[in-house]
Structure formats: C-alpha cells, structure tokens
Amino acid sequence: xxxxxxxxxxxxxxxxxxxxxxxxxxxxxxxxxxxxxxxxxxxxxxxxxxxxxxxxxxxxxxxxxxxxxxxxxxxxxxxxxxxxxxxxxxxxxxxxxxxxxxxxxxxxxxxxxxxxxxxxxxxxxxxxxxxxxxxxxxxxxxxxxxxxxxxxxxxxxxxxxxxxxxxxxxxxxxxxxxxxxxxxxxxxxxxxxxxxxxxxxxxxxxxxxxxxxxxxxxxxxxxxxxxxxxxxxxxxxxxxxxxxxxx
Numbered sequence: 001x002x003x004x005x006x007x008x009x010x011x012x013x014x015x016x017x018x019x020x021x022x023x024x025x026x027x028x029x030x031x032x033x034x035x036x037x038x039x040x041x042x043x044x045x046x047x048x049x050x051x052x053x054x055x056x057x058x059x060x061x062x063x064x065x066x067x068x069x070x071x072x073x074x075x076x077x078x079x080x081x082x083x084x085x086x087x088x089x090x091x092x093x094x095x096x097x098x099x100x101x102x103x104x105x106x107x108x109x110x111x112x113x114x115x116x117x118x119x120x121x122x123x124x125x126x127x128x129x130x131x132x133x134x135x136x137x138x139x140x141x142x143x144x145x146x147x148x149x150x151x152x153x154x155x156x157x158x159x160x161x162x163x164x165x166x167x168x169x170x171x172x173x174x175x176x177x178x179x180x181x182x183x184x185x186x187x188x189x190x191x192x193x194x195x196x197x198x199x200x201x202x203x204x205x206x207x208x209x210x211x212x213x214x215x216x217x218x219x220x221x222x223x224x225x226x227x228x229x230x231x232x233x234x235x236x237x238x239x240x241x242x243x244x245x246x247x
Contacts, residue, residue: 036245039100042090042228043242045069051088054117054125054229060085063232075106075236083232087125089117095225096247099178102240105153107170108139109235112157115178116226118218125229128218130199131157132178132187134237136170154189159211162187162194173240181247 042050048059048066063085065072076082094115105111117129135153137143142151146158154162154176166189168174177188183199198204199222213219230239 036243038245039243040245041241041243043071043239045240050090050092052091053085054087054089054227055119055121056086060088064088067238070104070238070240071230071242072239073111073230073232073235073237075109076234079110079234082234085232087114087229087231089114089119089125089227089229091227093225093227094180094244094246096181097178098180098245098247099228099242100175100244101177101242102173102175103134104173104238105134105136105170106236107136109136109170109237110134110140110142110233111235111237112231112233113176113178114227114229114231115180116222116224117229118223118226120218123218125231127216128223129226129229130159130185130219130222131231132176133157133162134231135167137165137167138169154187154194156185156187156195156197158213159207160195160197162189164192164194166190166192166194 046066048071052058053060063074063083065074074084076084099115103111111134112131113134114125114129114131117125120128133151133153133155135142135151137152143149145151149155149161149165150158152162152165153167153174154165168190175190179186179188183201185197185199186193187195205220208214208220228244
C-alpha cells in the first residue's frame with residue numbers, strides 16, 4: 001500500500017512538472033513581449049491560434065504541426081506539387097511593420113515568407129505577395145537558377161538577390177526580418193541588412209514588368225496592407241519566435 005501511494009505521488013509530480021514546463025514557455029513568451037515594447041508574438045510555440053489556411057476558414061488538419069516549440073511544415077517529398085497542408089496566413093492584415101522570426105529548412109528544401117498577401121479566390125498566394133525566399137542553397141536547384149542568385153535564401157524571390165548571402169546550411173536556424181514602412185522594404189538575415197526595395201515606385205514597376213510577375217496585377221501594384229504567410233512547398237521547414245511590431 002505504501003509503495004502504491006509513493007507511485008501515485010511520483011506520477012502526480014511528473015504530470016505537474018510537464019504542465020509547468022508548457023506553462024513556463026508561455027510565460028517566457030509573455031515576459032519577452034513585455035520587455036520588448038510594441039512586439040507581439042504571432043506564434044508562441046504552443047498554439048496555432050490566429051493562423052489559418054490561405055483562402056480557408058481554419059488551420060489545416062494535416063501538413064502542419066507544432067513540435068518542440070516550432071511550427072513545422074511536414075514535407076511530402078513531392079515538392080511544390082505535393083504540399084499536404086497548403087500555405088498558411090496569420091489572420092490579420094498589416095501595413096507598416098517589422099516582422100522577426102527564425103527558420104530552419106531540411107536538406108534540399110524550399111519555402112518562403114510572404115507579406116502584404118491578399119486572398120484572391122482561385123489564385124495562389126504568391127500572385128499578390130512579395131516573398132522572402134527560404135532555401136537550402138547547397139542542394140536545391142533554385143539556387144543555380146534566376147539571375148545573380150536572386151532565388152537563393154534571403155532574396156526577394158526571383159527579383160533581388162540577398163547581399164551578403166549569409167544563410168546558414170540546412171538544419172541550422174536562421175534569424176530573419178522584414179521591415180515594411182510606407183513602401184520601403186528591408187530584408188534582414190542573421191544580423192545583416194541584405195536588400196532594400198521600394199514598392200509602388202517607377203523602379204519597382206520597371207523591375208516587375210521585366211520579370212515573370214509582369215502579368216499579375218496584384219503583384220505589379222501590391223496592396224497597402226495584407227497578410228503574413230508561410231509557404232508549404234512540399235518540404236520540411238520549421239519556424240519559431242515569430243513576432244511583429246506595428247510601426
């Protein structure tokens with residue numbers, strides 16, 4: 001009987017410790033947000049609250065999961081055509097903001113971060129949203145395509161290459177940011193500003209008109225506010241510490 005009581009006490013302690021660990025993570029996120037005025041976490045490592053599928057009312061039932069405090073897109077092995085869950089968006093539009101997050105890609109993987117995205121029925125997210133590329137530069141063929149490396153990680157996909165190209169290898173975490181203020185956009189990667197461009201300007205329109213995006217009216221003239229999106233390109237990719245500060 002005494003042994004049984006000790007066993008029950010032990011199991012209760014383990015259960016409380018586990019619950020406490022999860023609660024502690026949430027508290028740490030809340031504390032960090034308080035210590036950084038203006039920053040709000042879009043993902044706290046424990047819940048998909050606020051996120052849903054692109055052009056869908058709810059979060060995908062498959063293809064995405066929370067694991068070890070990260071938001072994980074589960075690879076299908078079929079590339080772009082085989083995404084199980086589809087792209088996801090945070091269910092609030094932003095205009096002037098600074099976005100900060102970390103990502104890690106699988107070997108040979110491809111993904112992306114969208115901003116100012118619009119939900120256009122029957123059309124994919126990338127037709128309206130500029131994209132910060134996520135890529136395994138060493139093994140994915142996109143790294144060798146495009147012009148001057150403008151399909152490598154950290155680039156404005158297929159338009160402007162990241163310079164310096166300081167992306168870490170597959171399996172390692174990269175800290176990135178997107179600053180968007182009154183049309184000025186700056187991409188940051190691992191502590192460095194890697195590119196800058198200016199929406200709605202003649203230079204922007206000229207650049208887009210000389211690209212594969214030229215016939216996409218929502219891309220030529222991006223919206224003044226839109227959704228933050230994460231891409232399901234059929235490969236494993238992990239995200240964490242996703243936070244935003246409105247400007």
